[in-house]
Amino acid sequence: MFTTPRLTCAQITAADWDFYHRLLTSPHVLYYVSDAKTEEEIRASFETRLPLWSPQSQHWLCLMVRDRLSGEPFGVTGYIHHDHHCAEVGFLFAPEAQGKGYAAESLLALCDYAFTTGGINRLIATVTAGNLPSRRLLEKAGFILEAEIPQSYWLRNRWHSDWQFSMSHPHDRIITHAD
Structure with a gap:
């Protein structure tokens, strides 16, 4: 769907199952995201992302983020309409791809796409409180922390707070992509 200086971002396909499965079974990746899922739950999640996506779709736009030169997969990013x-x-990125700017580069491109092509006026993100790398990534991309919702997410056998972020259409600024 789009490229950045280092990345390609294209809709997930059936051929991406092994990588997707590896992401969703990685305790490191899921630490702030989800408790372990069954094989059936992971497969169902994957299959809901496979139908061809358009701006009117009710399912996730799930993009595989890959190295532009080698094609190596780094993670997934995307969005789903709320209205x-x-x-x-x-976004979810493999441990070996974290801390290298790939998530930021792909998120900036995704936001640009959502605002220019997707017809979106407002983007939101919810992050489990304590997930500082995701918080820094969202803030770097221009998201603003709007609220902390206490005790709103059950994870690892206890309640956690959520941070809610948002970004409105950047009518008066240009989004630049990280190098």
Whole structure:
């Protein structure tokens, strides 16, 4: 769907199952995201992301983020509509791809796409409180922390707070992509 200086971002396909499965079974990746899922739950999640996506779709736009030269997969990013002009973004990156700017580069490109091509006016993101790398990534991309919702997410056998972020259409600024 789009490229950045280092990355390609294209809709996930059936051929991406092994990588997707590896992401969703990695305790490191899921630490702030989810408790372990069954094989059936992972497969069902994967299959809901496979139908061809368009801006009117009700399912996640799930993009495989790959190295532009080698094609090596680094992670997934995307968004899902909450209403006609608002969507929630999400991202998961393999441990070996974290801390190298790939998530930021792909998120900036995703936001640009959502605002220019996707017809989105507002993006939101929810992050489990304590997930400082995701918080820094969202803030670097221009998201603003709007609220902390106490005791709103059950994870690892206890309640956690959520941080809610948002970004409105950048009518008066240009989004630049990280190098």
